[in-house]
Amino acid sequence: MNLVELTEVPDAALPVARLKEHLRLGTGFSDDDVQDTLLAGFLRAAIAAVEGRTGKALLRRGFALSVASWRFPDRQPLMVAPVAAVTSFTLVAPDGTGTPVSLAGFRLDQDAQRPCLGALGGLLPSIPTGGQARIAFEAGFGPSWDAVPADLAQAVMLLAAHYHDYRHETAFGAGCMPFGVTALIERYRPIRLSGERP
Numbered sequence: 001m002n003l004v005e006l007t008e009v010p011d012a013a014l015p016v017a018r019l020k021e022h023l024r025l026g027t028g029f030s031d032d033d034v035q036d037t038l039l040a041g042f043l044r045a046a047i048a049a050v051e052g053r054t055g056k057a058l059l060r061r062g063f064a065l066s067v068a069s070w071r072f073p074d075r076q077p078l079m080v081a082p083v084a085a086v087t088s089f090t091l092v093a094p095d096g097t098g099t100p101v102s103l104a105g106f107r108l109d110q111d112a113q114r115p116c117l118g119a120l121g122g123l124l125p126s127i128p129t130g131g132q133a134r135i136a137f138e139a140g141f142g143p144s145w146d147a148v149p150a151d152l153a154q155a156v157m158l159l160a161a162h163y164h165d166y167r168h169e170t171a172f173g174a175g176c177m178p179f180g181v182t183a184l185i186e187r188y189r190p191i192r193l194s195g196e197r198p
Helices: 016-023 032-054 150-165 179-188
Strands: 002-005 061-067 075-077 083-092 098-100 106-109 116-119 132-139
Touching: 016 032, 016 150, 032 150, 032 179, 083 106, 150 179
Parallel strands: none
Antiparallel strands: 002 061, 061 132, 075 116, 083 098, 083 132, 106 116
């Protein structure tokens, strides 16, 4: 199983100005934007960390999930939420030849924790031996920062500020998130009621 991002969050969607306000950086100077690239990097790192802990895509973008076998015979979890739309479904032979599959026979189950591509009244198609299935989809709360839930947005700000404040730290640490960030993202973390993965 392999999940990859097809598109990157554009720089314009990153809340650099809000992070500057959060950090209380001075404004009104001719070189106000000199740190923008650095702050954007902290934001990207914080977004990636929060997304990794929660399984949620904060800003909408394209993803592709490739699997060699189905998780369930009638549905396949898409591994990230919230999913806005499935854009393509392809069966890929071992030689790399792709066969598009019509999306008309499938539904998107938009579960908040485990969205799935499900077959309508049957089973998912057989994956070629030695090949894979590739499902492309759009996931994220929305295209702009205003669509991100307030608690997740605040968690990103706190974590980006933490990265900013400790940017010169070279010692190895425990690798844990600051308490405030952990508290804000806790309700979004996936819950597993059994030993099996989604």
